[in-house]
Structure formats: C-alpha cells, structure tokens
Amino acid sequence: xxxxxxxxxxxxxxxxxxxxxxxxxxxxxxxxxxxxxxxxxxxxxxxxxxxxxxxxxxxxxxxxxxxxxxxxxxxxxxxxxxxxxxxxxxxxxxxxxxxxxxxxxxxxxxxxxxxxxxxxxxxxxxxxxxxxxxxxxxxxxxxxxxxxxxxxxxxxxxxxxxxxxxxxxxxxxxxxxxxxxxxxxxxxxxxxxxxxxxxxxxxxxxxxxxxxxxxxxxxxxxxxxxxxxxxxxxxxxxxxxxxxxxxxxxxxxxxxxxxxxxxxxxxxxxxxxxxxxxxxxxxxxxxxxxxxxxxxxxxxxxxxxxxxxxxxxxxxxxxxxxxxxxxxxxxxxxxxxxxxxxxxxxxxxxxxxxxxxxxxxxxxxx
Amino acid sequence: xxxxxxxxxxxxxxxxxxxxxxxxxxxxxxxxxxxxxxxxxxxxxxxxxxxxxxxxxxxxxxxxxxxxxxxxxxxxxxxxxxxxxxxxxxxxxxxxxxxxxxxxxxxxxxxxxxxxxxxxxxxxxxxxxxxxxxxxxxxxxxxxxxxxxxxxxxxxxxxxxxxxxxxxxxxxxxxxxxxxxxxxxxxxxxxxxxxxxxxxxxxxxxxxxxxxxxxxxxxxxx
Amino acid sequence: xxxxxxxxxxxxxxxxxxxxxxxxxxxxxxxxxxxxxxxxxxxxxxxxxxxxxxxxxxxxxxxxxxxxxxxxxxxxxxxxxxxxxxxxxxxxxxxxxxxxxxxxxxxxxxxxxxxxxxxxxxxxxxxxxxxxxxxxxxxxxxxxxxxxxxxxxxxxxxxxxxxxxxxxxxxxxxxxxxxxxxxxxxxxxxxxxxxxxxxxxxxxxxxxxxxxxxxxxxxxxxxxxxxxxxxxxxxxxxxxxxxxxxxxxxxxx
Numbered sequence: 001x002x003x004x005x006x007x008x009x010x011x012x013x014x015x016x017x018x019x020x021x022x023x024x025x026x027x028x029x030x031x032x033x034x035x036x037x038x039x040x041x042x043x044x045x046x047x048x049x050x051x052x053x054x055x056x057x058x059x060x061x062x063x064x065x066x067x068x069x070x071x072x073x074x075x076x077x078x079x080x081x082x083x084x085x086x087x088x089x090x091x092x093x094x095x096x097x098x099x100x101x102x103x104x105x106x107x108x109x110x111x112x113x114x115x116x117x118x119x120x121x122x123x124x125x126x127x128x129x130x131x132x133x134x135x136x137x138x139x140x141x142x143x144x145x146x147x148x149x150x151x152x153x154x155x156x157x158x159x160x161x162x163x164x165x166x167x168x169x170x171x172x173x174x175x176x177x178x179x180x181x182x183x184x185x186x187x188x189x190x191x192x193x194x195x196x197x198x199x200x201x202x203x204x205x206x207x208x209x210x211x212x213x214x215x216x217x218x219x220x221x222x223x224x225x226x227x228x229x230x231x232x233x234x235x236x237x238x239x240x241x242x243x244x245x246x247x248x249x250x251x252x253x254x255x256x257x258x259x260x261x262x263x264x265x266x267x268x269x270x271x272x273x274x275x276x277x278x279x280x281x282x283x284x285x286x287x288x289x290x291x292x293x294x295x296x297x298x299x300x301x302x303x304x305x306x307x308x309x310x311x312x313x314x315x316x317x318x319x320x321x322x323x324x325x326x327x328x329x330x331x332x333x334x335x336x337x338x339x340x341x342x343x344x345x346x347x348x349x350x351x352x353x354x355x356x357x358x359x360x361x362x363x364x365x366x
Numbered sequence: 367x368x369x370x371x372x373x374x375x376x377x378x379x380x381x382x383x384x385x386x387x388x389x390x391x392x393x394x395x396x397x398x399x400x401x402x403x404x405x406x407x408x409x410x411x412x413x414x415x416x417x418x419x420x421x422x423x424x425x426x427x428x429x430x431x432x433x434x435x436x437x438x439x440x441x442x443x444x445x446x447x448x449x450x451x452x453x454x455x456x457x458x459x460x461x462x463x464x465x466x467x468x469x470x471x472x473x474x475x476x477x478x479x480x481x482x483x484x485x486x487x488x489x490x491x492x493x494x495x496x497x498x499x500x501x502x503x504x505x506x507x508x509x510x511x512x513x514x515x516x517x518x519x520x521x522x523x524x525x526x527x528x529x530x531x532x533x534x535x536x537x538x539x540x541x542x543x544x545x546x547x548x549x550x551x552x553x554x555x556x557x558x559x560x561x562x563x564x565x566x567x568x569x570x571x572x573x574x575x576x577x578x579x580x581x582x583x584x585x586x587x588x
Numbered sequence: 589x590x591x592x593x594x595x596x597x598x599x600x601x602x603x604x605x606x607x608x609x610x611x612x613x614x615x616x617x618x619x620x621x622x623x624x625x626x627x628x629x630x631x632x633x634x635x636x637x638x639x640x641x642x643x644x645x646x647x648x649x650x651x652x653x654x655x656x657x658x659x660x661x662x663x664x665x666x667x668x669x670x671x672x673x674x675x676x677x678x679x680x681x682x683x684x685x686x687x688x689x690x691x692x693x694x695x696x697x698x699x700x701x702x703x704x705x706x707x708x709x710x711x712x713x714x715x716x717x718x719x720x721x722x723x724x725x726x727x728x729x730x731x732x733x734x735x736x737x738x739x740x741x742x743x744x745x746x747x748x749x750x751x752x753x754x755x756x757x758x759x760x761x762x763x764x765x766x767x768x769x770x771x772x773x774x775x776x777x778x779x780x781x782x783x784x785x786x787x788x789x790x791x792x793x794x795x796x797x798x799x800x801x802x803x804x805x806x807x808x809x810x811x812x813x814x815x816x817x818x819x820x821x822x823x824x825x826x827x828x829x830x831x832x833x834x835x836x837x838x839x840x841x
Contacts, residue, residue, distance in 0.1 A: 044488070044492050045491075045492070046488045046491070046492075071491070072488070072491040072492050073491050073492070073493075073494050073495060073496060073497075074494070075492065076494075077492055078492070079488065079489055079492040080489075081485045081488070081489060082485075083483070083485060085483070085485045085486050085488070085489035087486060087490075087504060087508075088508070089507050089508060098490065098493050098495070098503075099493030099494050099495070101495070102494075144493070145492075145493075148493060148494055
C-alpha cells in the first residue's frame with residue numbers, strides 16, 4: 001500500500017501530486033519532465049518535499065506536518081535507477097551483498113546465492129558489471145534491491161535503454177520476478193507499452209500534477225481528460241455535442257452525424273454540453289457487406305474512403321475520410337495485417353465503418 | 367650522507383607528512399561538499415580554499431606568524447594557557463605547508479568526486495548503508511585515482527614548501543630546517559657541495575614519490 | 589586499495605609524530621652572519637668541554653632580532669649591532685646582566701681575485717669594470733648599514749646605488765663576491781679570509797662603530813649553560829679564536 005502527497009517547488013517547476021494505491025504493481029506514467037523522477041526521489045527519501053506525506057504499508061516515511069523524515073537508508077525500499085546504478089568496482093556478488101552487511105558471513109553468502117538464483121545469474125557472480133549485458137545488469141540491480149527484503153521496489157524507466165527485441169523478454173521476466181518475490185513494485189516510465197504491460201494500477205502524471213489514477217483499463221479506455229487520452233494514444237479525439245443524455249440513451253452530435261453511446265458514459269453531462277469523444281483506433285470496426293445477413297445491424301455505421309494507409313509492424317493504420325456531414329471528418333483505424341489483406345483493402349477504397357457504443361468514451365469539456 | 371642531510375630529510379618528511387594529513391582531514395570532506403552541493407556558501411568556501419594558490423607563500427607565512435605568534439592574543443592564549451607553541455616548530459611548518467598545499471588537493475579531489483555518479487550514492491543509501499559507509503565504500507574508491515593524484519601533488523608541494531615555512535618556523539637546524547631551507551642555507555654559507563647533495567636528495571625523493579603514486583593510480587582499474 | 593590507503597595513512601602518522609632529539613642538554617645560539625667561522629670553531633671546542641649539543645642559527649642581526657621578538661626559541665643572541673640587543677632588552681627579553689660587548693666589527697673592501705680588477709679604495713668601486721657591488725642588506729644587517737655609511741661618507745652612495753646587490757646578510761654578500769657574481773663588495777673582516785678574495789680594510793672613521801654585543805635570553809631553558817658559553821667566548825679559550833677572525837675588543841691588540 002502506497003500513499004503519497006508530495007509538494008515541491010524547484011527551479012520554476014512545481015510538483016503537486018497525490019495518489020493512493022493498493023495494488024501490487026503500480027506504474028507512474030507520463031512524458032519526460034512530468035515530475036515522475038522527482039516523485040520517485042521523494043518516495044525513496046533522496047529528496048525532501050516542501051510539504052506532504054509518504055506512507056508505505058502503514059509506515060510513515062515522511063510527514064511535513066509532524067516533521068517526520070525517515071532517511072533513505074531506513075526506508076526499506078529497493079531502488080533501481082534508470083542506469084541500474086551498479087557499483088562498477090564491485091563484482092556481481094559484492095553488489096548483491098552490499099545492502100545486507102548486517103548479516104554474518106555464511107548467512108550473507110546464502111542470501112546472495114538465493115538472489116542470484118532468483119534472477120537467473122548463476123555462474124556470473126565474479127564478473128564486473130561492465131562485463132555484463134544490459135539485461136544481465138538489470139537483473140543484478142534487481143537482485144541487489146530485493147536482497148534486503150524491501151517493502152516496496154521502485155524502478156525508474158527500467159527498459160528505456162533496452163533494445164526493442166529484448167524488451168518483451170525482459171518485461172515478462174520482470175513480471176515473473178515480481179510474482180515470485182511478491183514485492184510491491186512501483187515502475188516509472190514514459191513508455192505506453194511498458195505501462196500497460198507492467199501496471200495493474202496506473203497513475204498518470206504530467207507537468208507536476210496527477211491527471212488520473214486508476215486501473216489500467218480505466219486509464220486506457222476511459223481517460224479522464226483529453227491529455228490523458230492523448231498520452232494513452234487514443235488517436236481519435238473528436239469534439240461533439242450532447243443531444244440527449246437520460247438514463248436510457250446518450251446521443252451525440254459529431255459534425256452533424258448522430259452517434260449513440262453507452263448511457264453509462266453519460267455521467268455528468270447534460271444536453272447541449274460539449275464533449276471530447278474518444279475512440280481508440282483499434283476499436284473502429286470495418287463492416288463486411290457480405291456478412292451482414294442474420295446479424296444485428298452495425299452500430300453507428302458510416303461510410304467513408306481510405307485516404308491514407310501505413311504499414312507498421314504487423315498492423316495497418318488507415319485514415320478514413322467519412323462521407324457526408326459538414327466539414328471533412330477523418331478517423332484513424334488500426335487493424336491487423338491479415339485483416340487488411342483478407343478484406344482486400346487499399347487506398348481509395350470505399351468502406352463502411354462501425355463504432356460500437358462501448359468503444360466510445362466521453363470526456364466533458366470545461 | 368652526513369647527519370645534517372638526514373636530519374633535514376627527516377624534518378621534511380615529518381612536515382610534509384603532517385601537512386598531507388591535515389590536508390586530507392580538511393580537504394577531502396570539503397572537496398566532497400563542493401562536488402555535491404552548490405550554494406553561495408560553497409562558492410565562498412571554494413574561493414577560500416583556493417586562495418593560498420595565488421597568495422605568495424611569504425604572505426601566508428606572515429599571516430600565520432601574526433596569528434599564531436606571541437604578538438597576538440590567540441598566540442599567547444595557545445602558548446600560555448594551553449602550552450602549545452606553533453611558531454618556530456616543525457608542527458607550525460606543517461600547518462603552513464598544509465595551507466599552501468590544500469588548494470591542490472581540493473582542485474584535484476573535487477572533480478574526482480564530481481565524476482562519481484550521484485545515483486550510485488543514492489542507491490547505496492537506499493540499500494541501508496550510512497552516509498559515512500557510502501562515502502568510504504562507494505564514493506572514495508570510485509574517486510580514488512583523482513584523489514590519489516591529489517595526495518601526491520599535496521605531498522610534493524608540502525615537501526617543497528619554503529616561503530611560508532621560513533616565516534612561520536624559521537630555519538632552525540635540527541628542528542625546522544627542512545630540505546629546501548637547508549639548501550638555501552648551504553648556498554648562503556657558500557657550501558656548494560652540501561647544497562648539491564641536498565638538492566639531489568630532494569629531487570630524487572620527490573621523483574620517487576611521484577613514481578610511487580603513478581604506479582598506484584595505474585594499478586587502480588575499474 | 590583499502591590496504592594501500594591504510595598504509596599511506598599509517599606512514600604519514602608515523603613520519604609526522606616521530607620526533608628527533610635524544611637526551612642531553614642543548615644550546616641554541618642565534619648569531620650574526622659574520623660570526624659563522626668564528627663561532628663554528630668556538631662551538632666545536634665548547635661541545636667537547638661541556639658534552640652538550642650546540643646549534644647555531646646564522647642570519648642578519650635584524651632578521652634574527654625580529655624572529656626572537658616573535659618567539660624564536662634560542663638561548664643566546666649574538667648581534668653584529670648592539671642596537672638590536674638593546675631593542676630586546678627594552679622588551680624585557682634578555683637577562684640584562686649577561687649583555688656584553690664581544691667585538692668591534694670592521695668592514696673591508698673585497699674583490700674577487702679572478703676578476704682581474706684593481707679595487708683598493710672605495711672610489712675604485714666606481715671603475716667601469718666593477719659591474720656589481722655586493723653588500724649586506726642595509727635594512728636589517730649591521731654590516732650593510734656600515735657599508736652604506738662608509739659609501740655615504742665617501743660621497744659615492746648615490747652614484748654606486750645602481751650597481752649594488754643586497755645579500756640577506758653579510759655572509760650572503762660574501763658569497764656573491766666569492767662566486768664572482770659580484771666582482772666586488774663590502775663585507776665583514778671576520779669572514780673575508782677566504783681563498784677567492786683579496787681585501788682591504790676600510791677606515792673605521794667612515795662609519796658608525798660596529799659594536800657587537802651578545803646576551804642570554806630570558807626564555808632560555810639552559811641558563812647556566814648559556815652563561816657558560818658566553819663566558820667561554822669572552823674567556824681565555826674563546827678570545828684567541830675571535831681575534832683570529834678579526835674580532836677585537838676596544839683596547840685589545
């Protein structure tokens with residue numbers, strides 16, 4: 001359990017964050033310069049906030065009101081900085097053993113061996129950090145942090161310097177390690193994939209403030225603000241107006257087109273209000289004319305033309321210009337490569353798309 | 367080598383040893399603070415620490431003599447109440463040499479400490495070690511090439527100290543006449559043979575020290 | 589690495605705390621530079637007699653006097669000018685009953701033999717070949733002051749000034765002439781008898797008398813030994829040596 005309220009003013013930057021999480025895997029997510037590292041520093045005790053409170057598993061680590069400030073060496077946290085922070089002049093063994101000097105020789109040796117086994121670095125105990133690969137270095141850093149049985153493990157941008165190919169493997173390994181060790185983990189990252197993969201709970205930070213703190217599904221599919229929606233790559237953010245918003249229906253006017261969304265998404269909106277309509281590209285459906293028979297009619301159907309297409313790794317990103325309405329309205333669609341092939345899509349083709357009611361998320365404006 | 371040479375050499379080693387010790391005690395923590403924190407106070411301290419580099423040694427010696435000798439209240443207090451006399455002693459010479467050599471240590475140790483990634487120190491703290499332990503197990507070892515070079519320079523400077531030593535400690539044979547002073551005195555009395563021997567011994571000693579430190583810094587590989 | 593640092597630290601501690609000095613009484617004498625030869629001889633004799641250690645610090649009387657005022661730990665001060673001893677007496681730093689004259693100094697005109705120059709009178713210093721003239725520093729060395737007085741009496745001080753080089757004390761002035769860095773100079777009679785120079789006595793009416801006085805310092809820890817030394821210098825063993833080096837007391841031949 002992690003509770004943090006941190007206020008700090010530094011060089012024209014103001015940090016004012018507050019969040020409370022119970023999950024075992026938390027991600028602090030946001031762009032560079034958002035204040036994530038600063039928040040980390042406050043939690044680890046390296047930086048002293050101007051005001052606030054930090055509590056981990058019921059232990060009060062910092063409280064400006066009662067002048068509590070537990071020094072970093074007694075916070076019982078494991079910290080893995082972005083560059084792993086391995087001590088270059090010590091071997092793997094010595095690095096891992098660094099935090100457990102209070103144990104006597106045999107106990108220490110046993111613990112080191114246990115940790116080395118846990119991260120799978122057997123045989124490398126005598127090596128120096130510079131002789132190891134990036135992934136191996138990270139594992140040493142983890143072993144070292146976990147050796148002192150911390151209550152919270154904090155990782156700063158763990159994969160920022162890892163090649164994409166290796167990332168997948170390392171991410172899974174980290175997850176696996178976290179499961180096996182059972183330690184609550186706080187990961188700081190600006191990478192969306194990392195955030196989604198590693199976090200059960202995501203705290204979105206930008207410009208020194210918390211924009212949203214929620215489950216990963218909440219943040220992804222129900223971003224609280226336009227900014228959050230942008231961060232989680234909701235590529236379709238459309239300005240619309242509320243037409244009807246009672247318990248049964250939510251009708252929106254988007255550029256003259258009428259859309260029906262889930263009534264549940266109607267929280268806090270009233271007719272006549274402006275909203276940001278968020279639709280993830282992967283959730284835009286393409287209607288197969290030849291398969292309509294016997295199925296319920298497609299929701300919110302619109303016809304349009306593919307005006308742009310781009311192939312990314314195994315997925316196509318299309319830009320579809322919808323017909324009708326006032327000004328030209330474009331939607332971004334993402335679909336797997338094989339679907340693109342099977343539907344024989346290409347630039348210039350006219351297609352019909354369907355927006356499921358559940359795929360539409362509404363953010364009130366103003 | 368006659369007895370004269372040995373005494374002067376021993377005095378020089380004593381004075382330089384004391385001076386280096388004093389510099390370490392004052393200079394290493396100072397260099398670390400200067401490397402890690404930046405405020406108006408640290409900049410003032412940095413300037414003060416470097417001042418002896420640009421002041422003539424005789425001026426430093428003069429200030430010391432005035433402050434520590436019988437002509438000042440503090441000097442009288444030291445001598446009469448605490449029984450400590452510093453002027454005209456090798457300990458006083460050591461203090462003078464320490465002041466002259468301190469800038470060299472600070473100037474080399476500060477960048478050495480700056481080159482140590484602060485993240486390493488942070489991680490070490492979170493692993494539960496005290497600040498002192500982190501300093502001695504992480505910071506110092508990683509900064510050691512620069513620090514050792516600084517110590518070498520400091521020792522060499524202290525052994526060669528002349529002007530401030532002469533002012534504060536005088537040139538008392540057997541008590542404060544270090545090698546540089548002995549050379550000067552030998553030349554003054556026209557004993558060129560003695561001057562030659564002393565100068566040679568001093569040069570060889572200094573070169574030997576630099577060689578030792580060159581060897582130690584090369585040995586430390588990270 | 590740790591061991592190396594430890595070794596260095598211990599080494600430094602050892603060298604800095606090791607102290608020389610065995611037991612036995614020790615006398616430290618601050619003496620004017622012109623006494624170098626005379627006192628070294630006397631000191632050797634005295635050491636045999638007393639079985640003690642005698643250390644000399646030679647320098648210009650002015651320098652030594654200033655150092656003594658700042659706390660220079662010596663037992664005896666032998667000055668080339670009584671004025672400096674008087675100065676210490678006024679500060680209460682000497683045992684007044686020990687103050688006594690030990691010589692009247694004489695200055696000589698010295699020439700480096702290898703220079704090939706003929707310099708036998710003060711006016712000869714103005715000859716073109718005499719590039720530099722060495723004297724002791726007139727600010728704090730009695731023999732420098734006397735040299736200046738003589739040159740002023742002769743009326744050539746201003747003219748000669750550009751060629752003057754100052755030695756820290758009369759011994760250093762002598763050294764300049766010995767090496768030939770200054771082909772000529774004015775030095776003390778008591779140090780002039782060295783193979784490299786030939787010298788001529790300067791008329792002592794041209795300068796204030798160099799009344800050379802010594803005294804035991806109040807802060808001495810070896811009062812009896814110091815008194816013995818002074819008695820030795822002015823006694824039957826010491827006087828012949830002093831005379832040999834040209835130190836004569838008024839009335840002595």
